[in-house]
Amino acid sequence: MPDNLIGEIRRSAVLMTYAPGAIMDMRADGGPVSAVSAGLEEWDRSAPLAGNLKFQKIIERRLCKKLGKKYFRLPPVLEDGATKPGTDDLDPAALVARRFPEWLQCPSCEILRPASKWANDAGRAYRYCALCTQKQPGGKKVYAVPVRFATACYSGHLAEFPWHFWLGHAPDCKSRDELKLTSEGPGLAGLVVRCPDCKHKRSLDGAFGKKALSGLKCLGKRPWLRTDDAACSCTGENGNYRVVQRGASNLYYPVIESALDIPPWTRNLERMLGDHWDTLADIPLLQDRIDYIPTSTTLVRILEREGMTAKELANRFEQMQQDLDGSNPEDMRPDEYRVFTSGGSEQDEEFETYAEPVPESMKPYFSKIIRVARLREVRVVRGFTRINPPFDPDGADVAPISVTPLHWLPAIEVRGEGIFLQFNLRRLAEWETRAEIIERCAVADASWTVEWHSRNEDKPKPYPASPRLLLMHTFAHALIRQLTLECGYSSASLRERLYVSEGEQGMAGLLIYTATPDSDGTLGGLQRQAMPDLLGPAVEGAIRSAQWCSSDPLCINGEMTAPESHSLASCHSCTMVPETSCEMHNRFLDRALLVGKDDNPTLGYFRALLETE
Structure with missing residues (x-):
């Protein structure tokens, strides 16, 4: 798996589980890799919405209005063997993830080091222990595994576990690139980190306490973005900066906005307008809009498909805008509730409902x-x-x-x-x-x-x-x-x-x-x-x-x-x-x-x- 590719995930998982800021555990060529999904700027940089990906865009008008966005973007998916348009070169578009945590441990010798201190092969994301690999029959690689501890704060920042702070080296100790993490008993009390130079050691017992990091301040680390937040006020004393497990469910809660497609937004014409909505909305006068429609090849095709004139399309668009202005962007559920409780049935391409009689035994309740x-x-x-x-x-x-x-x-x-x-x-x-x-x-x-x-x-x-x-x-x-x-x-x-x-x-x-x-x-x-x-x-x-x-x-x-x-x-x-x-x-x-x-x-x-x- 060259070019540091770490694997594939389902499109839905990108949004619900591994959106920007989330940690993903992958196996690259057999080696375990832990990484944090990069921010949206990397989507534009590494998988731009062009070429093979240009049609992977969706629009939901009410959500666009609520969130102040022009459109929404699907996680990129390429067909097998997709090439760059007009060439025979494979399309390299992919989402980016940055290695996190940086500290890795050899499961054999239990040495703990940053990723840059482990052996690697060019173009491969895994890291391995060279000494332990030499001892294996046939030179089978002993992969370094990501440590399972990190720190996070209430503002969403994410950083490495403070190994040196937790251990407390001797004043004259110069060892900062290598520690040892050994399991000597059950639970955190049996997990001991030690320095091979100054011989200091300490178990991880109590590391998950609310104030275990007293004396430390969150530095606003944001590994999923290219910038940090120096203004973070979370501290260990306040309990809002603490140790977390890398794979814990409370390490990432996506904030999701959702909307159901309901009439009139499920009509064919509304969906066909697509990107041309913003163009038409930027033309304030009705007559100017009528004059513009015949100049657009896409809009002309819509007129032919729907059997409409430019004036009819402009008038329909005016009505669509009024419908959108009449909806409440802060709370879209009343509109959905109104459609469901109207009593009628709907048979649109994206919304089909049928009213059913309430069973006699259920009438007191529904x-x-x-x-x-x-x-x-x-x-x-x-x-x-x-x-x-x-x-x-x-x-x-x-x-x-x-x-x-x-x-x-x-x-x-x-x-x-x-x-x-x-x-x-x-x-x-x-x-x-x-x-x-x-x-x-x-x-x-x-x-x-x-x-x-x-x-x-x-x-x-x-x-x-x-x-x-x-x-x-x-x-x-x-x-x-x-x-x-x-x-x-x-x-x-x-x-x-x-x-x-x-x-x-x-x-x-x-x-x-x-x-x-x-x-x-x-x-x-x-x-x-x-x-x-x-x-x-x-x-x-x-x-x-x-x-x-x-x-x-x-x-x-x-x-x-x-x-x-x-x-x-x-x-x-x-x-x-x-x-x-x-x-x-x-x-x-x-x-x-x-x-x-x-x-x-x-x-x-x-x-x-x-x-x-």
Whole structure:
């Protein structure tokens, strides 16, 4: 694998797992390589949106408006054997990753050194121990492996583990390029780093403590970008600069904005305009726009295909602009909710829905059931956080994925199917205003308020941990878990999309859907579950499964939940789902709101389902 190529990953993984700033573990020619995915400037530099890649662009008008971008870019994919346009040379376009961490260890002799101090072969990304390789039969390479420790801060910065600070060399020690990390017992206490020169040694016991790095300040290292952030104020004393595991799930939380393609944005004409939208929008006068359209070869082809005149196209474009101006870029879900609850069916190329009758047993709980036969979702990565999940997409703790803002962001488009359920607003309003419900949910809201204000002193909470939110979110998880049994999808293939807002005219709906780039999202088995004879048993099965947990009575009494989850009765055995399926990182859950408790059964919104045979 020449030219320091370290492998291939799926396009969806680039966005959801390995977007700029994320650490990826690869094997290059058999050697382990750990690297951090580089920023967007490297995309333009190493895989420009031209030549073989010029068509790998997507547009979703509402998201473009919200994020202030002209378009979104798919992660680059080249066909096998693709050559540069007009030549026989292979196209070298590829994403860039920078080696991280730099410190590598030989698994045989346990020596610890920076990557530049290990043996290497030209054009290969791996590093190996020359001395240990010589001792192997046939000279089989003993590859140096990346250390599994790093440091990170709440602002998203990433740096090497401070080996020398942690070890504390003797004053006259000059050894800075070689240490030894040996395993002498179980756990961190048995992992000992020592200096071969001054003989100082120290175990890594306590390295993951909140204030283990007291005495150090974050230097604002951003290995995924070409510049560092010298203004970072995180320190070890404050606990916001700490040691992390290189492969830990809390080392990278992408901040994702997403939108469903809904009418009128799914019409053929809107999609065909593509890049010409901005050109037409820059022409303020209608007559000037009419005069310009015949001068564009692409727009002329659109006129011929649609059987339109330049004036008709200009008028249609004017209406499209008014539709876009009428949408709220800060919260696109009300528009989606309005389409789902309108009561009609839609048969567009990218959005196909059918209203299904609500089963008789479900009418007390739901007012509308929509079978979503086809949908398209665009997911855009705009930044990321480390250590803590993103509470506020615009918060100061969101790290950038480019040095300066660009006119595009990376994105993927996924297609799938799903089920939309609208709760019975009358019954929901009656249930959520009961004193015992409000009192129970106040515990979750109080912890949510404390955590929010500890990170955002001057900003109001984006939403309360209300009875409606906890109920609908928990039900979404229960239904996902049941649908994996009913229709054969893995739980990681299903995803929730919540439509929740307070008040009599607020939103109270949820969409359970598959949306993946592969065939798993187009099998048809999920949308079929929206049919009346299948949905009723599925909901009843979900509620009955939620009645008991293998961790009860601890779980139902809220003794299994972490304080930072703002949940009550919830654990991995009963309500939690894969992180990729949950919009809220498995927070704001309470099983008791679905089924009640033995000492207070009326807490459960669906309690009556359990009392029927």
